[in-house]
Amino acid sequence: EPEVTQxxxxxxxxxxxxxxxxxxxxxxxxxxxxxxQILGQKVEFLVSFYNNEISEKSEIFDDQFSVxxxxxxxxxxxxxxxxxxxxxxxxxxxSSRLAGTETQYFGPGTRLLVL
Amino acid sequence: xxxxxxxxxxxxxxxxxxxxxxxxxxxTNFRSLLWYKQEKKAPTFLFMLTSSGxxxxxxxxxxILDKKELFSILNITATQTGDSAVYLCAVRGNTGKLIFGQxxxxxxxx
Numbered sequence: 001e002p003e004v005t006q007x008x009x010x011x012x013x014x015x016x017x018x019x020x021x022x023x024x025x026x027x028x029x030x031x032x033x034x035x036x037q038i039l040g041q042k043v044e045f046l047v048s049f050y051n052n053e054i055s056e057k058s059e060i061f062d063d064q065f066s067v068x069x070x071x072x073x074x075x076x077x078x079x080x081x082x083x084x085x086x087x088x089x090x091x092x093x094x095s096s097r098l099a100g101t102e103t104q105y106f107g108p109g110t111r112l113l114v115l
Numbered sequence: 116x117x118x119x120x121x122x123x124x125x126x127x128x129x130x131x132x133x134x135x136x137x138x139x140x141x142x143t144n145f146r147s148l149l150w151y152k153q154e155k156k157a158p159t160f161l162f163m164l165t166s167s168g169x170x171x172x173x174x175x176x177x178x179i180l181d182k183k184e185l186f187s188i189l190n191i192t193a194t195q196t197g198d199s200a201v202y203l204c205a206v207r208g209n210t211g212k213l214i215f216g217q218x219x220x221x222x223x224x225x
Binding site for chain 1 (some may be wrong): 160203
């Protein structure tokens with residue numbers, strides 16, 4: 001069964017460093033998302049991406065964040081200068097359509113720890 | 116502001132019990148409500164509901180949506196220890212993003 005994959009599973013970084021989180025969405029999906037979950041809190045939407053453009057972003061997704069689809073399979077989230085409060089689990093998700101009735105499938109997540 | 120509220124926040128039951136998890140929502144231009152099960156990591160899809168009154172069923176799990184009263188329930192019958200997880204409710208408007216509730220932590224004791 002196709003699934004969303006993410007690498008790395010864990011990342012530890014120093015405050016101020018740049019990190020890139022990678023995702024491989026399900027192969028025939030066209031819509032891609034990043035969410036994050038701070039320990040003990042809700043899953044929060046960060047950004048959605050379609051046709052090589054950001055479709056929607058939340059207030060959390062400020063200038064320190066960027067997304068890219070560098071090739072036909074990968075979808076990346078870059079945090080330019082990490083802060084302590086960026087420590088969270090980051091989930092990538094994908095769906096085949098944006099009809100509002102399409103299921104989003106989630107990857108296993110990358111646990112980011114900023115020291 | 117769009118929001119999703121789940122109750123209870125946590126629940127402890129014994130194997131064989133039946134549980135009902137609740138999700139109420141306020142969202143602009145509602146399109147669908149989704150239930151996910153989150154064990155150690157990724158939310159795993161359970162159900163997507165778009166129409167009122169139509170029960171979705173998968174084994175011992177079932178769910179129904181009431182669009183008039185703006186809530187959904189997830190039922191689990193004959194619970195097993197493997198049902199222990201956080202159950203997430205998420206709602207989608209006419210954009211792509213999912214708005215999640217805070218989750219219900221279910222612990223099923225042997």
